[in-house]
Amino acid sequence: MSDPGSRIEDLVALMARLPGLGPRSARRAVLHLIRRRGTLMAPLAQALAEVAAHTRDCSICGNIAEADTCDLCRNPARATGEICVVEDVSDLWAMERGGAFRGRYHVLGGTLSALDAVGPDELGIPRLVARVADEGIREVIVALNATVEGQTTAHYIAEALAPTGVTVTGLAQGVPIGGELDYLDDGTIQAALRARRSLQG
């Protein structure tokens, strides 16, 4: 009865669960939407419903897909013999914005963590190893965040891939210590990709 109706309160509570929006900014966002109910709120509701209904995880690489496999895995031009391993779909998007990488991806969905019980299976590492032979991969570029967890996971992946004989490289120059890919400018990512170094030996 007090201020916003319960239907609006429910909406504010849902909006407040978005990253970067607290309770106050969620209220402002909802008010902004209500003022534009025809031009923004209804189209946003529709777009959210459609994406929710039509997205899934690509069964090959873990990217977001609108079918069983994603656009990148279905695109023959991306069969370059290279796979880029990223932690998260947001990192894949950052790599694609950079535009320097033309191969395919493996999205881990996290990093190894004993604490959170995230092991190689949870990250699809056996599936990645299988792809190297199946798809005739020559090089796996491990593009993980320059954090302790990222680098631990990168070394684990390099060891898991060693028996396949594939070249395993990592992004080098340009990624600052502790930096996260998604916050880097596109030029930095391109430079780091060009200067990639071997993780072996």
Next chain:
Amino acid sequence: MSDPGSRIEDLVALMARLPGLGPRSARRAVLHLIRRRGTLMAPLAQALAEVAAHTRDCSICGNIAEADTCDLCRNPARATGEICVVEDVSDLWAMERGGAFRGRYHVLGGTLSALDAVGPDELGIPRLVARVADEGIREVIVALNATVEGQTTAHYIAEALAPTGVTVTGLAQGVPIGGELDYLDDGTIQAALRARRSLQG
């Protein structure tokens, strides 16, 4: 074909129109939603569609309503003989959170602005004047932002109400110069309401 599909791109573009979200944070929010498509994205789509379909402006006070009139205008307990004039629905919400005001509201929806062609009619000031007689109002509390536009509008309202003989007050102590109501803590708003001063003479 590049990174997110066009359906997802469209959603990111809509999300980026929310206050407080730029293109980057909109992408992060969409990714966050896609990861929680069943538990957050679909319910959010539903909540947005419902609010868009069921909200309108209260025909009496300009508050957000789910019927022709809002909860506050329909609640007989709020017929205290007091009307609080606010610039925006977000200010009404801020007043209600404070909990010190028990009367009804008039939401201007802006301030007087020659530049933007916002005159008394656009702010519903004639409707406010009529309410004073119709509803037996004893006091109108003009709770506008402590900005030049807010205070200019407050003085115009006080003059427009002068012929009715109603007491016109304004929030006093506690509202900092240049401050906006929606950013104040609840205690400050309560103190300012208690110490309200006459805008007449």
